[in-house]
């Protein structure tokens with residue numbers, strides 16, 4: 573069997589880049605399986621609830637439909653499905669690792685609906701106060717870091733959907749098992765005042781817009 577040395581070099585380089593970024597983010601860009609994605613989407617309401625921030629005044633949210641964020645969008649598969657399931661909502665996928673981000677960006681540009689935007693950056697630096705729904709598939713440690721940000725920035729009523737990993741200390745409003753061979757748990761949370769109080773007990777740095785992102 574003949575190997576093209578250039579193809580091999582490109583493949584090894586891609587593997588090295590993915591590996592290095594996995595060390596940096598703490599989460600490999602493992603895509604959610606099609607079956608798990610179906611289970612995740614089925615746990616969500618057909619119409620997303622309006623958060624208190626969205627109903628309390630015109631200036632708080634002009635669009636009135638909360639933004640859907642996928643934090644750590646990987647190769648873009650879940651963000652694409654969310655954008656198709658919720659055409660009336662803006663869907664923003666944020667990914668830090670360059671290779672998955674590039675693929676997700678290309679997929680969104682080639683076959684994504686108009687309400688989908690993929691941005692490059694660290695989601696911990698991106699404000700989330702306009703979110704109606706946050707979706708993620710990270711790691712136990714990643715969620716522990718994300719929790720105070722979610723609690724302090726999300727409006728009451730906003731939803732958080734997490735694949736495989738539970739947000740430590742939060743009680744899910746609903747839960748299911750992925751319909752794939754792993755039967756990984758999927759957790760749905762609805763933000764409440766208790767969760768905000770929980771955040772006040774944790775000192776965090778306020779979010780600033782991510783200058784590395786291409787969201788403008």
Ligand SMILES: C[S@@+](CC[C@H](N)C(=O)[O-])C[C@H]1O[C@@H](n2cnc3c(N)ncnc32)[C@H](O)[C@@H]1O
Pocket residue numbers: 593597598599600601602603604642643644645646647648649650666667668669672693694695696708709710714
């Ligand atoms: C397990 S993958 C999930 C990919 C995709 N959400 C899915 O379900 O198919 C986790 C992704 O989160 C990304 N990630 C982890 N921490 C991040 C951060 N702080 N900012 C942006 N992306 C991050 C990783 O690079 C990785 O691609």
